Amino acid sequence: MARSTAYLKTYRVGRKLRLKDIDPGARPAASSSREADDARLAELAIEIDRLQDLLYANGSAGRPPKLLLVLQGMDTSGKDGTARSVFRQCSPLGVRVAAFKAPTEVERAHDFLWRVHAVAPRAGEVVVFNRSHYEDVLVPFVEGWIDAAERQRRLAHINAFERLLHDSGTTIVKCFLHISKDEQRERLQARLDDPAKRWKFQVGDLETREKWKAYLAAYETALAATSTACAPWHVVPADSKSNRNLMIATLVAQALAGMKLKPPKPDFDPAAVRVV
Amino acid sequence: MARSTAYLKTYRVGRKLRLKDIDPGARPAASSSREADDARLAELAIEIDRLQDLLYANGSAGRPPKLLLVLQGMDTSGKDGTARSVFRQCSPLGVRVAAFKAPTEVERAHDFLWRVHAVAPRAGEVVVFNRSHYEDVLVPFVEGWIDAAERQRRLAHINAFERLLHDSGTTIVKCFLHISKDEQRERLQARLDDPAKRWKFQVGDLETREKWKAYLAAYETALAATSTACAPWHVVPADSKSNRNLMIATLVAQALAGMKLKPPKPDFDPAAVRVV
Numbered sequence: 001m002a003r004s005t006a007y008l009k010t011y012r013v014g015r016k017l018r019l020k021d022i023d024p025g026a027r028p029a030a031s032s033s034r035e036a037d038d039a040r041l042a043e044l045a046i047e048i049d050r051l052q053d054l055l056y057a058n059g060s061a062g063r064p065p066k067l068l069l070v071l072q073g074m075d076t077s078g079k080d081g082t083a084r085s086v087f088r089q090c091s092p093l094g095v096r097v098a099a100f101k102a103p104t105e106v107e108r109a110h111d112f113l114w115r116v117h118a119v120a121p122r123a124g125e126v127v128v129f130n131r132s133h134y135e136d137v138l139v140p141f142v143e144g145w146i147d148a149a150e151r152q153r154r155l156a157h158i159n160a161f162e163r164l165l166h167d168s169g170t171t172i173v174k175c176f177l178h179i180s181k182d183e184q185r186e187r188l189q190a191r192l193d194d195p196a197k198r199w200k201f202q203v204g205d206l207e208t209r210e211k212w213k214a215y216l217a218a219y220e221t222a223l224a225a226t227s228t229a230c231a232p233w234h235v236v237p238a239d240s241k242s243n244r245n246l247m248i249a250t251l252v253a254q255a256l257a258g259m260k261l262k263p264p265k266p267d268f269d270p271a272a273v274r275v276v
Numbered sequence: 277m278a279r280s281t282a283y284l285k286t287y288r289v290g291r292k293l294r295l296k297d298i299d300p301g302a303r304p305a306a307s308s309s310r311e312a313d314d315a316r317l318a319e320l321a322i323e324i325d326r327l328q329d330l331l332y333a334n335g336s337a338g339r340p341p342k343l344l345l346v347l348q349g350m351d352t353s354g355k356d357g358t359a360r361s362v363f364r365q366c367s368p369l370g371v372r373v374a375a376f377k378a379p380t381e382v383e384r385a386h387d388f389l390w391r392v393h394a395v396a397p398r399a400g401e402v403v404v405f406n407r408s409h410y411e412d413v414l415v416p417f418v419e420g421w422i423d424a425a426e427r428q429r430r431l432a433h434i435n436a437f438e439r440l441l442h443d444s445g446t447t448i449v450k451c452f453l454h455i456s457k458d459e460q461r462e463r464l465q466a467r468l469d470d471p472a473k474r475w476k477f478q479v480g481d482l483e484t485r486e487k488w489k490a491y492l493a494a495y496e497t498a499l500a501a502t503s504t505a506c507a508p509w510h511v512v513p514a515d516s517k518s519n520r521n522l523m524i525a526t527l528v529a530q531a532l533a534g535m536k537l538k539p540p541k542p543d544f545d546p547a548a549v550r551v552v
Contacts, residue, residue: 157439
């Protein structure tokens with residue numbers, strides 16, 4: 001059953017962004033039935049697998065397509081869960097997750113896009129960035145390691161870099177997983193309470209949480225400055241996991257369908273080949 | 277003995293470039309004495325080693341410096357020889373040569389700057405590009421694989437990319453090794469005649485040689501479009517190896533001296549440390 005996706009426009013980031021005005025608890029992609037949502041997500045995951053196969057098959061085409069999904073959001077906003085959920089039907093052969101932590105010594109010895117460029121999608125590949133180059137305009141700015149002028153330069157570098165990927169056949173989907181501070185408290189507490197999840201908890205996360213408003217403001221600046229025609233941002237209300245998964249799966253399916261991929265033609269005459 | 281380097285300005289590429297007007301046989305950096313030139317080059321190589329040590333020592337500084345030397349030129353123009361000669365005194369620890377051949381399948385599956393970015397200099401490092409990302413606006417254009425619009429986009433990407441390296445502390449020196457068609461004939465013939473050098477000869481080089489004028493024109497466009505304030509090009513008359521080596525060694529020594537590097541201060545109180 002095809003559902004209207006007109007709501008997506010509302011969540012696409014334009015020149016200005018006020019995250020306060022977007023309800024993290026909204027569920028525009030979800031219905032009132034959990035079962036129906038699960039069924040719809042299962043459908044979408046199968047469709048994404050079909051399209052990702054086509055993408056992979058076209059990896060040797062004249063202008064091979066690539067897909068980059070950038071996931072950003074506060075701690076516990078569900079970046080891991082999204083990647084698992086949206087691509088659950090896909091073969092790992094063509095889907096790769098690149099997670100970015102605090103840069104290592106080697107990485108810091110280069111410009112901030114160096115490590116990112118190195119893991120960008122190759123022909124026919126889907127790559128999910130779990131955190132990304134956007135961390136480099138968030139953390140260092142909020143922590144006061146860089147000033148507004150340096151942030152501005154980095155934002156320009158990001159736009160030039162994403163333009164390069166775009167010009168080279170990469171479709172870019174960027175999602176900000178928008179959760180509320182209350183929801184984060186519950187999820188952090190759950191991590192603390194559950195011995196199986198406790199490893200995910202870091203004391204430093206609490207320090208970041210204390211700077212919630214500063215981080216939201218930094219996100220507003222970064223997202224508005226980099227939501228370009230070739231690499232737009234969507235704000236995804238993420239207090240509801242169903243909404244988050246459905247909305248991002250829809251964006252991914254739309255991006256893949258928009259490539260209008262066909263199975264590549266063989267470079268030999270199939271009629272002339274005989275299996276004996 | 278300090279020599280005037282005022283001639284360098286003449287060879288710095290501006291907004292327009294006519295290679296026909298620059299004599300490949302010129303020897304602005306050389307003298308009439310081969311011995312004096314050799315001695316001067318030996319002096320420069322020692323100075324470059326001293327400065328490269330300082331560069332390496334500052335690899336963990338707050339804003340660590342890096343040096344990128346880009347060497348471009350027709351076949352046999354002396355790119356290998358330059359790298360060997362200019363850095364002959366340096367430790368290989370801090371000097372790396374990255375050679376770019378026709379892109380592999382993996383490399384072609386990415387944008388054209390991907391493989392280049394991956395080997396860009398890290399903090400405190402000198403990297404020499406033997407050929408470079410400039411090949412991607414030369415060969416494909418002359419061969420008709422890309423049109424002028426795509427070349428234009430790539431040139432813009434190159435400028436943005438080099439700006440990124442520059443903003444991240446990389447000093448960029450770019451040299452076009454300018455030889456005459458006659459000189460190339462002699463050098464190619466010498467490769468063919470010398471069994472020890474024959475491996476360097478490829479039949480494809482002759483096809484490229486037939487397109488000499490088209491390649492010169494492509495170089496003129498590329499060099500003029502990318503000779504920016506932060507990454508200027510110099511045309512180096514290269515029929516004379518002495519001139520070529522002296523001129524490039526001078527540019528490298530100037531670039532390193534321009535960083536005004538000092539030995540980094542230790543992060544402990546040396547007076548409080550006792551070796552017992």
